[in-house]
Amino acid sequence: MAEHRPNDKKSAEIIYDPQLVDGIVYKGLAERERNGDIALYEEYHELRNDIYEIEQELRPKRFRDLDRDFFHRLGYGRFLLEILDEYPDVTEVVEEVHVRRATTKQNEGSNVVDDGKKVVIRLYSDQFIEGQEICKVLRHELMHVADMLDEGFGYRAELFQCSPMEERIIKDRYGLFWDIRVDGRLHGEGRETIATKEERKKEFVSFFRKIPEKTRDLIFEKLWEGKEPLTHHKMIDMSKDVNKLVEVVSKSGSGISSDLEEEVEKIGPLPGTICPLCRFPTSDWVEDLGTGEEIVKMIKADFPDWGAHDGVCVRCAEYYKLRAGTW
Structure with a gap:
């Protein structure tokens, strides 16, 4: 299901996964019915029943067209268009945005392929029904995309020469660092985030309980404030080695004292490393x-x-x- 902005030939083509659209429309209409608004719900099902009267090979396209029509009539098509307007650096270079179905909220995410010409975003259908939540998610994911397109950030797919367990630990830490930076910047710009500062700090503490509290708080604050940009390479280093985490942040003017750095040096390796x-x-x-x-x-x-x-x-x-x- 492909969409464009009206009268805007330069806009990226937005291509929705039909399965995602079908799920959103089904849940959206069910929500309308529960709230007593049954007119649209009944109209949809009458039109859907009519499709069963036509030749079988023609039905799939007609079902997709019906879902696309109601997807927009329910107002769900506007969310991505509106959030994309907040990211001109993305829309200037991206030609296609593919919106695919995530099976859970935890599986939501984004990626850039085809030399930055195509963006893939995986979204959970329930977020659309909640309205405000999908805007937060889209804003968060498009900030990730903006980073991936930024040459200074230096994003690239990593091939780790390590065990699957260690690779998972590195990726989890990396994802947390990046999420903290994304939400920190959005918060600083006065935009809504998918997680509050307190929620991100709680995650950070759960990953790095072994770091002394005072040191840990200073590190988190620097990550959240983000006065010194974090690159892909720096976050990979910090994900592999807790001492690199302190070293990189302290070099960016964190104000961490030498005593605290020495204290962290005594921590040793974190659980899960080799x-x-x-x-x-x-x-x-x-x-x-x-x-x-x-x-x-x-x-x-x-x-x-x-x-x-x-x-x-x-x-x-x-x-x-x-x-x-x-x-």
């Missing part, structure tokens, strides 16, 4: 090797580049304790 010895992801890190001076020497003999701050998983620690006769 052990530098066995190269397996782990959530069980040894906090203290005790009086294991001999153990440290043994590890460094096998892994010269290893340092105590790099950490060691429980299994590897047990192995070296056995070798040292201290387990």
